[in-house]
Amino acid sequence: MATTASRLKQPSLFIDKNYINGKWVDAVSGRQFKVTDPANGNVIASGPESARIDAEKAIQSAAAALPAWRSRPGRNRGRILRRWYELVMENKDDLATLITLENGKAKADAEGEVLFAASFLEWFAEEAARIYGDVIPHSQPGFRVSVLKEPIGVCGLVTPYVLINNDDMASMYERFTDTGIALFRWNFPAAMITRKLGPALAAGCTVVVKTAGETPLTAHALMHLGERAGVPAGVINSVIALANTAEIGQVLCSSDVIRKISFTGSTRVGKFLMQQSSGTLKKLGLELGGNAPFIVFEDADLDVAVNAAIASKFKSSGQTCVCSNRIFIQKSIYPEFICRLKDAVGRFHLGNGFDEKTTHGPLVTPAAANRIAGLVEDAVQRGGQIAIGGQRRPDLGSNFFEPTIITNVSTDMRVVNEEIFGPVAPIFSFDTEDQVISESNKSDFGLASYIFTRDVSRANRVSELLQFGMVAINTGAVSDAASPFGGIKHSGMGREGSKYGIEDYLQTKTVVTGNVHVAHKASL
Numbered sequence: 001m002a003t004t005a006s007r008l009k010q011p012s013l014f015i016d017k018n019y020i021n022g023k024w025v026d027a028v029s030g031r032q033f034k035v036t037d038p039a040n041g042n043v044i045a046s047g048p049e050s051a052r053i054d055a056e057k058a059i060q061s062a063a064a065a066l067p068a069w070r071s072r073p074g075r076n077r078g079r080i081l082r083r084w085y086e087l088v089m090e091n092k093d094d095l096a097t098l099i100t101l102e103n104g105k106a107k108a109d110a111e112g113e114v115l116f117a118a119s120f121l122e123w124f125a126e127e128a129a130r131i132y133g134d135v136i137p138h139s140q141p142g143f144r145v146s147v148l149k150e151p152i153g154v155c156g157l158v159t160p161y162v163l164i165n166n167d168d169m170a171s172m173y174e175r176f177t178d179t180g181i182a183l184f185r186w187n188f189p190a191a192m193i194t195r196k197l198g199p200a201l202a203a204g205c206t207v208v209v210k211t212a213g214e215t216p217l218t219a220h221a222l223m224h225l226g227e228r229a230g231v232p233a234g235v236i237n238s239v240i241a242l243a244n245t246a247e248i249g250q251v252l253c254s255s256d257v258i259r260k261i262s263f264t265g266s267t268r269v270g271k272f273l274m275q276q277s278s279g280t281l282k283k284l285g286l287e288l289g290g291n292a293p294f295i296v297f298e299d300a301d302l303d304v305a306v307n308a309a310i311a312s313k314f315k316s317s318g319q320t321c322v323c324s325n326r327i328f329i330q331k332s333i334y335p336e337f338i339c340r341l342k343d344a345v346g347r348f349h350l351g352n353g354f355d356e357k358t359t360h361g362p363l364v365t366p367a368a369a370n371r372i373a374g375l376v377e378d379a380v381q382r383g384g385q386i387a388i389g390g391q392r393r394p395d396l397g398s399n400f401f402e403p404t405i406i407t408n409v410s411t412d413m414r415v416v417n418e419e420i421f422g423p424v425a426p427i428f429s430f431d432t433e434d435q436v437i438s439e440s441n442k443s444d445f446g447l448a449s450y451i452f453t454r455d456v457s458r459a460n461r462v463s464e465l466l467q468f469g470m471v472a473i474n475t476g477a478v479s480d481a482a483s484p485f486g487g488i489k490h491s492g493m494g495r496e497g498s499k500y501g502i503e504d505y506l507q508t509k510t511v512v513t514g515n516v517h518v519a520h521k522a523s524l
């Protein structure tokens with residue numbers, strides 16, 4: 001696809017193949033699928049439609065590369081990750097172009113994602129040399145317990161499947177396999193990859209990546225930069241697929257060679273992968289769906305709260321797992337908050353991500369826009385009032401939906417009970433702290449949550465009572481390379497980023513040594 005490559009300063013970053021044992025290869029079957037631009041449906045590339053045989057080759061390659069990679073000193077692996085970080089920064093414009101092309105988000109947003117993605121390589125470059133074990137006094141004299149931290153082995157990193165929360169909804173998606181895995185375009189084509197690859201490689205693991213078939217170009221450009229940074233052949237392997245995604249997932253989960261699966265996507269698919277992994281008792285890192293409460297108390301700084309609502313609700317047009325899903329405003333400030341939020345949303349510019357004026361791009365597929373329209377219609381039928389937005393924008397393209405605020409919200413609405421994954425803000429009013437905590441916790445999900453107040457005691461109290469893996473106080477940004485990211489309850493297990501992120505790629509070995517020394521002489 002010359003036209004896509006020609007949009008890049010470094011056309012070699014455009015790659016439409018699998019990456020196995022240091023070589024860019026087609027699927028064994030030679031089959032391909034189309035990659036399209038969500039802003040206009042234009043075909044921008046093709047991708048190899050991989051199958052079991054391709055995944056098996058990738059697993060073998062990762063297994064063969066493991067002994068040499070894990071034996072390198074952490075400092076050596078860290079230097080390669082550091083060089084990779086530098087190359088990502090040097091090529092940030094091309095990477096952002098690829099993100100906007102295949103994901104649709106506004107170019108400025110895509111540039112922000114590249115920096116975010118790079119930050120994980122930088123962070124884990126620094127962590128690689130600091131994988132500490134422990135020495136523990138034994139209960140018996142003359143013995144010693146040493147605790148070694150070792151790489152867990154070959155890991156399967158799976159980043160594509162997004163948001164199917166109930167069976168009825170599944171049929172609304174364009175592609176739905178008979179194994180129950182719905183495929184969807186991925187929302188962070190760069191950052192989801194480095195958030196997993198950074199700690200895996202730092203720990204000494206080798207990997208097979210199954211990236212989103214809808215957004216393979218960014219992932220492969222990143223891997224090409226990794227290759228240039230010195231990542232040896234076989235340490236990273238990537239197989240992509242669209243129709244065969246479920247087959248690849250099944251091969252990875254049932255493989256005895258793969259010892260850990262890290263997956264970011266919907267709760268439904270996460271549970272499914274967990275079942276598939278049970279036969280081989282893999283370690284699992286699951287970053288699943290959310291239903292984030294965003295709570296604004298009457299003593300909050302309203303400017304801070306409104307700006308945070310814009311960031312946390314409408315980032316990537318609402319298509320992130322930490323986007324606020326249920327917005328709770330204390331009664332006395334409700335009208336003022338709605339007025340300010342409406343004013344800010346009214347200034348958004350919806351359009352093609354490459355248009356400089358664009359603040360918000362399309363949704364990932366026409367099916368996603370259909371689904372959002374269905375959620376809004378359901379809310380209106382149940383008494384919700386549209387304060388702004390509420391419509392599809394066919395004049396812009398079939399994937400566009402207006403940023404929307406809904407008031408007069410009730411707990412029976414789909415927007416309240418499902419992860420929205422689109423630019424729709426349902427807003428409740430509440431009376432008391434106890435009431436809002438209880439309402440917020442009425443969800444199976446437990447990923448991100450947000451609180452706005454100037455009262456430090458209240459902030460501490462409420463953050464302890466909220467049943468979520470992450471609580472953001474007076475900010476709409478919960479993600480950072482230094483901060484452990486992950487959920488509780490049906491939002492998953494394990495943490496990414498931070499010192500905890502590398503722990504997920506390590507296993508603990510106990511070494512008990514006898515006859516360490518002759519017992520101390522009393523005279524010493």
Ligand SMILES: O=CCCC(=O)O
Pocket residue numbers: 187188319320321322479485
């Ligand atoms: O969509 C999942 C990740 C979102 C984020 O880290 O901000």
